[in-house]
Amino acid sequence: xxxxxxxxxxRRDLEAALTGDSAVAFTVNDRRLMTRQMEERWxxxxxxxxxxxxxxxxxxxxxxxxxxxxLVFHLRMTGQLIVHAEPLPMKARLLICFAGGxxxxxxxxxxxxxxxxxxxxxxxRSKNPLGPDALNEMKRDEFIRLVKSRTTRIQPLxxxxxxxxxxxxxxxxxxxxxxxxxPSRPAWRVTAKEASLLFEALxxxxxxxxxxxxxxxxxxxxxxxxxxxxxxxxxxxRKGGKPCPRCQSILRAARVGxxxxxxxxxxxx
DNA sequence: ATTTTCCCCTGCCGGC
DNA sequence: TGCCGGCAGGGGAAAA
Numbered sequence: 001x002x003x004x005x006x007x008x009x010x011r012r013d014l015e016a017a018l019t020g021d022s023a024v025a026f027t028v029n030d031r032r033l034m035t036r037q038m039e040e041r042w043x044x045x046x047x048x049x050x051x052x053x054x055x056x057x058x059x060x061x062x063x064x065x066x067x068x069x070x071l072v073f074h075l076r077m078t079g080q081l082i083v084h085a086e087p088l089p090m091k092a093r094l095l096i097c098f099a100g101g102x103x104x105x106x107x108x109x110x111x112x113x114x115x116x117x118x119x120x121x122x123x124x125r126s127k128n129p130l131g132p133d134a135l136n137e138m139k140r141d142e143f144i145r146l147v148k149s150r151t152t153r154i155q156p157l158x159x160x161x162x163x164x165x166x167x168x169x170x171x172x173x174x175x176x177x178x179x180x181x182x183p184s185r186p187a188w189r190v191t192a193k194e195a196s197l198l199f200e201a202l203x204x205x206x207x208x209x210x211x212x213x214x215x216x217x218x219x220x221x222x223x224x225x226x227x228x229x230x231x232x233x234x235x236x237x238r239k240g241g242k243p244c245p246r247c248q249s250i251l252r253a254a255r256v257g258x259x260x261x262x263x264x265x266x267x268x269x
Numbered sequence: 270a271t272t273t274t275c276c277c278c279t280g281c282c283g284g285c
Numbered sequence: 286t287g288c289c290g291g292c293a294g295g296g297g298a299a300a301a
Contacts, residue, residue: 002295074296077293078293109278109279150270151270168295169293219280238293257271276297276299277296282291283291285289
């Protein structure tokens with residue numbers, strides 16, 4: 001469930017907490033995350049290197065170190081990155097200890113999350129390249145062209161990270177509700193005007209969710225271990241059977257592209 | 270090109 | 286109360 005707003009919140013937290021600090025040690029508690037061989041490489045390339053800058057593209061969070069090595073994290077469903085003032089309250093899959101005394105824990109109940117180490121200039125995801133970031137890169141005209149050019153249904157398109165990156169099930173459903181478009185509508189049947197509205201709805205949804213520090217509907221936590229508040233804004237996500245906040249019709253739960261989706265049958269056409 | 274199914278994991282929840 | 290199947294929905298791979 002960490003989508004763009006949640007990853008962006010964590011990015012900002014880490015930037016504030018760790019910029020300029022350098023790792024002095026780390027512990028790997030889950031071999032699925034990293035082989036011993038990878039661990040050796042990590043030791044050689046990250047220890048003693050100040051953490052310089054923090055970037056986000058889609059749902060990927062990356063850190064650039066002083067030697068231009070990059071660490072890239074993907075939290076998948078249940079990953080958390082939490083900064084502790086001192087080590088270490090619970091067992092992390094990966095715990096990185098910093099010179100300043102802080103520690104960064106990578107927690108991940110379902111263990112789907114991943115982390116990569118990239119050398120300077122190393123090519124990343126050469127096949128399956130990420131589409132433009134939904135907030136920082138995607139432009140309105142390009143979005144409209146994308147929507148008009150595809151036959152797939154609109155919700156799976158919004159969630160396709162090769163088409164545009166950062167949008168997951170929560171914000172796709174919320175943006176489609178705002179734009180009054182049914183999640184199962186074929187993308188090409190969305191009019192240019194509707195696509196334009198959807199683009200604005202999506203931006204607004206993502207930006208507001210960032211200002212609320214993300215949605216903690218399940219187990220998302222920010223880098224301080226605190227819940228976000230954006231779940232209080234959800235109109236449809238996981239609200240099947242409840243009344244539509246706009247017209248009071250009963251919201252319908254369906255499966256679209258193998259994922260759960262909730263919409264209002266009255267006001268989303 | 271698109272859709273479906275399966276897989277990776279674990280915890281929670283509802284039904285029996 | 287306790288067990289169990291289904292579900293949560295990030296992604297990728299393979300099959301339809």
